[in-house]
Amino acid sequence: MKQKTAEQQTMPIHKSGNPALINRFAWRNLWRNPRRSLILILVTALGLMSSLFFYSLMQAWAKSMLDHTLNSLSGEVQLHAPHYQDNPDVEHSMLLTSSQLTQLKSLPIRDFSAHLKLPAMIKSEYETYPVQLLGVEPQTGRPLDFIRKTVHQGQFLNQDSTYQIVIGAKLAKRLNTDLGRKVVLMSQGNDGKLKEIGLTIVGLYRHSDPNAEAAMVFADLKTVQNWLDIDNKYSEITLNSSQPLDIQQILNDTPNSPLNRLKNRLKQAFPELDVQTWQSLQPFANASIKMMDSFNWVWIAMILVLMLFGMINTLLMSLYERRREFTTLYTIGLKSSALRWMLLLELVWILAIALLVSWGAMIALIASVSDGIDLGFLSEGAAWFGVDRILYLNIEWQDWFDVSAAMVVTLIMIAAVPIWRSTRVAQLKPSNRIA
């Protein structure tokens, strides 16, 4: 190309065009038909927002399910005597020596609970029901926090809770009994004989799972051990690893995950015991959480398809209307690549604004439901799925970024096809178009 004279030209030719000019052109084009652009932005923002909302809701649901599962005394890893899972009676309890206890504490765990978990019958003066008796050390911390918090009448067990029991409000109603009244527990002792003990109800708890509320009763560990003649024996040890479990860890479950490493160390340290993670003990919850993640992406894909229909339709209309203009621009010296960039930038601007709108709306929405979303209307259905009644939505920036990036990149890639086709040199040639 010839060099322009100093009067005409002060800078060398920018081979790819003038990016700032192209960007300004794209921005102005966005507002040449404001109503169309605004509708497109709104539709895209709604699509993004619905995807983010659904994703956040499903994450909250999965988190609630996970917490619910782990808090129901399951823990992340459990130790049992062999065959306890087949027959959880007193015969399959295990001894925990002080050296084993020390060894346990040396592992990378944040808490653990050793307790008795046995089948029993509870009897009031009116009714008798089968229950799951949990003999617990009242001073145990975190694993019992969830039940301590849900005691709504009376109190939870403490160090002086000999011959006391905490039962669910639902069970109390079934037994036609109440706080301060006595019940009788029956279970099989170490000698194989049925034993009874009278205990005073000192606390009533509520549980998001009505079945658990009607079945789980808590008594002092020592009292139960003495009653059944099984000193220093436990039927279950639950542990939580030092690194709190989150949904991503579950989805990216690898043999080298913190949980699996803990499980392997426990197997080495206690080869005579049965070591299992919560996934194998609660396969439904594990599968549900994984399924929810897949469902998330199915939903996002559906939204994407709907958005694409709208966006491609509008884009094609816009490209068709502007064919003459593209030819003019090409004729006066705008390269097809610069034209392509301009059209892509228009799309990027629309998506960027839609992204800001959707994220802003989502932040506002989450702030407006900061007290949680009450699933009371789902009643026992939610409990059946193992989630709490209240779901808390969180701003998960990384997840939002992943979802948004996936949608935006897909939209750009697919919209790039008609843009590319309409800016091919053959399409831009004037032929009979320019007059």
Add this chain to the structure above:
Amino acid sequence: MSDLSESLMLLQDVTKTFEDGNRTIYAVDHLDLQIRSGEFIALYGPSGSGKTTLLNLIGGLDRPSSGELSIGEYQLNRMSEAELTDLRLMEIGFIFQSYNLIPVFSALENVAFILQMQGVEKEQALKQSREMLHQVGLQNMENRRPAELSGGQQQRVAVARAIVSKPKIVLADEPTANLDSQNSQELIDLMKHLNQTHKMTFVISSHDPQVIDSARRKIHLKDGKIVSDEIVSD
């Protein structure tokens, strides 16, 4: 700018054919033409005579089916599409029948667009464009968008855009077709004035007798061939 006698463009045995089913249409038929710097040429002839096709060939928008075509030292046949686009940007100005201004840019921005695409800094481009709009008599309308201008004013902006970068040649395809006779005459006078003051070469395809009468060289085309090539002495 070069002398009037200097050869600017040379077409040697140029043919452009289009296929229509089994039929071959010769839009430009073995045409030889030399255009010198500073000429003011009118291409005229009936519809389908090959005026627009010839303009497209000269402007590097179409490639000849055979023959040689050059502007200055550039052989258009041998240039890539990207190089041709650069050539149009740097060396050729275009004026269209329907003005074809960028609707989202003001008159000033439309004119500056070419300079900015060439890499001239924004402030410098705006300064030069302002001066050019002044020359075409639109000094008070630089911030108006095309939709806020009359047809004649839009065509003046288009002329300013075509010549602001001082191209070697300006190609105009039916520039007066959408204008009334007064605006047409004003536009012709403006182009002639620019041709004389800047020694800029104009090739205008037109049916308009006003344009043809004002040209110093009149090329009559028919069926893709030059029927007559008349140079009018001043």
